Amino acid sequence: MSDTKLLETTSLLPVSRRSFLRGAAAAGVVAVTGFPNIVRAATKEIVVGGAASHAGWMESIVAPRFEQETGVKLLFEGTRSTVNLQKMQSNKDRPYLSVVQMDDPVMIQAVEEDLLEKLDPGKIPSMSNLRDSAIHMDGMWVNYQQPWAGVAYNTAAKPDGVASWNALWDAENKGRVIIPSLQNTEGMWTLLMAAHLETGKPLGEAQYEIDAAFKKLQELKPNLLSIYTQLTQAFNLTAQGEATLLGGSFSAFIMPQAAKDVPVNLSAPAEGVFAMPSGICKVKNCPAPDLADAYIELMLGAWQEVLAEATYSLPTNTTASRPAGMPDVAPFAPDWKFVSENRAAWIDRWDREMGV
Amino acid sequence: MASTTVIQAGAAPARPAARRPPPERSAALVIPASAFMLFAYAIPLLLLLIASVRTPGGISIMPFVDFLSDPFNWSIIWNTLRIALITTAVALILGYPMAFALNSAKGWVLGLLLISLILPLSVGVVIKAFSWQILLSSNGIVNLTLQALHITDGPIRLIFTETGLVLGAVNVFLPFMVLPIYSVIRLIDRDLTSAAACLGAGPLTQFLRVTLPLSMPGVVVGVAFVFSMSVAMYVIPGLLMGDRFQTLAQVIGRSYLLLRNESLGSTVSVILLLIAVSVVVASDRLVRRLRTVQ
Incomplete structure (x- = not known):
């Protein structure tokens, strides 16, 4: 009698170990692919892509604030804008990024490739307080600050x-x-x-x-x-x-x-x-759409002035105050x-x- | 006496053929490295070659025709070759005597020279490039030395010039010139130069007729190493010359990283690869020919 046969015959389970493992694997597949909403509803983190140079203030200022407000962990992936775009392209069928902060010219490419979801002012109320020049392509992306x-x-x-x-x-x-x-x-x-x-x-x-x-x-x-x-x-x-x-x-x-x-x-x-272009967008079919809206709302709200002061930038929210030392000018944003x-x-x- | 020596040498027992591993076992030793190179180099290279001729209309050499029919691109190729040739020549001029200095050194002096040659390899290219930027600045040590020696009246511009680029590149690649030459000349039998001297050859003739020809295999390998690396260098021109000086490597980097033009990037990569491979193949043939002559 082989060892396998011995194990099967002495198992306490009513099925063989091999059958049990097959069943467990199948159940796992069904859980992930068949009930994505259930799995996603349990998501306790959001992945945000952005510039590598932003990692300092993202991790020390933005992430703690977001986690304090929502109880959700924010994971920041810092790299170049073009690399962020490539990540969105290569994961188009199953995105793992929910929000991406990148340069406006790259946003245009992302729009052309149908990678972005239009921002909904109903879910992101602070959009109504933004300067006109900070809203692009009818809300496909917006600027959360303007260095x-x-x-x-x-x-x-x-x-x-x-x-x-x-x-x-x-x-x-x-x-x-x-x-x-x-x-x-x-x-x-x-x-x-x-x-x-x-x-x-x-x-x-x-x-x-x-x-x-x-x-x-x-x-x-x-x-x-x-x-x-x-x-x-x-x-x-x-x-x-x-x-x-x-x-x-x-x-x-x-x-x-x-x-x-x-x-x-x-x-x-x-x-x-x-x-300087500092765009923020919501990834189409992202894994955490509600959290994405909540995060973008945070970045566009009056709290923006805290971030603007830390990053030596001009806020785009008209209700946020201009940090000390910033010039009293309207910066030009090109076409x-x-x-x-x-x-x-x-x-x-x-x-x-x-x-x- | 001489004949006795010959007899003794001839009488030395040859290594038994039976102790050598059979060829098939020797071949097995290269399997891990070959497998690695297959997946890490050969297959990506094949994909690169395919990408370089793939066009929306099918397989075509038009990407190469388009690139090579533009005179501006020839200026980029010339920039690349010129800097690589100058860098290689300067490295050879500095490295050849240094290899002889290593060969004649003994004890702690040899150790010191080898450490001074090899240890800088552990310093990153970026750090070296930034260091040269400081050394070559208006208030840097090079300009101060030139003024102290009354060679120049005031600071001259050295950073962001081809001179600065060559200095930085030679600094990085010099060990790759010295070590192959050193490894060859340390095997040269010194009795050969003594014999030439006995036959009346002066120091210059000894060098030109004996030492130089025997050291050429090392020179050829060193030149192949340094040229191959300097023709493909990317970081050093970017930091020491900036964006105003285009080389093939920078066009490749920009094509992939900025323009997302895979076709252009792969086409230029293949052109650069052909240049580097040509140098290596030509070097190999030269070494074989020199061995035949010797």
Whole structure:
């Protein structure tokens, strides 16, 4: 008699061990696939995707607040916006992310690929308090804050700050200017401001004058020390005094450093500042839809001012107060759909015209 | 006396053939590594090759034609090759004498030299690149030294230049040039140079006619190593030259990570792979030819 046979015959169960295991496995499959709502209803956590650089305040400020309000664990996955998009694409049939915070241009791609669920103002009441410029594509996604972008500078070299974006083109700054690559989101600001300076049109109109922008950028080349893709590196060069001006830099990165007495600060030049895209969306067919609504409501509510202060950003909720030290300006948000449609071609042109 | 030596050498008992493992057992030893390489390299490489010729209309070489028909892309290829060639040449010029210094060193000096060569390999490329950024800055040690020696009147721009890039790259890849050359020249019989000297050859002739030809296999391997790595380097140009200097590796990274253009990324990857493989194959043939000549 084999050992297996012995076990089967001596089992206390009325069925064989093998049959029992088969039955248990089948029951597990049915439980997961056949009654998803039951399983999901028991969910005591929500997974939120976002930028890796946001992990600090997400884990120290947002997650505790959300967990305190709902009793639900918030898991934050930080990475690049494009990687978040890939996660949503590859898990489209069975998403595990419920909410994603990412750049607006990537949101447009997500909308085009039918990955987002339109936000419902009935379930997210604070949407009615948002600035118009913070609601996109009729509520497919919204901005939960707006870090503002201007010109960063070395405080020893420019003790009075930067009054105008034209400073980037000044001959006195030859070889001392760094700007972001068009690969980076903040790379858009120098391009758009170049269009405004070249055409004299308001930013809302000038943003479509890309030929003029590239013409103006050609004049910037003698002043360029570098074009960066790594913001930290560019920031260090500015802090060391190797660079004097850092075009298109933004408050969420520069101002916390300035607060630590690093000799770099951020100016809001007279021509205007830009709104860094900080979008939040609900993933279509997400595993925790009600929790997703509750989380987005938290991020859009008046409590936003606490977050805005911590992240050196402007709130998008009109009832939230502006943190101290923030400029009293309305940042310009570009036509991201136009940007999304043309960005690859602009990057190609940028490589050809701005290269060494 | 000489004939006695020959007889003794000839009389040395050969290793019994029966003690060698049979070929099939030796072949079995490579199975784990081969299996790993099959899954980790060969299959992904095959997928890459397929992706590089896959178009909406089916399999086609048009992605390659499109890429290579654009003069701007040739400038990127030239950037890549130029920096790799200069880096390799500088590494060879610095590494060749260093390999001889290692060969002639003994005791703690040899240990110190080897540690100074190998230990920096444990430091990440990013840290090295940032370090060079500090060294090459206006107030960095390189500029201060040039001014102290009255070679320059004031600080000159070194960061975000090709000079800075080559310096950083050579710093990273130098051990891969020195070690193959060192491993070859330490096997060169010193009696050969002594014999050449007895026959009237001066130091330069001894080097050119004896030492240099015998060290060439190490040089070829070192050149293949350094060229292959420098032609594909991604992080170092990104940090030391920024976005204004395009190389094939950066086009690949951007295609996959930013533009999500798998076709372009795989096409450029195959072109870069062909360049690197060509160098390795050419090096292998050169080594074989040198052995035949010797």
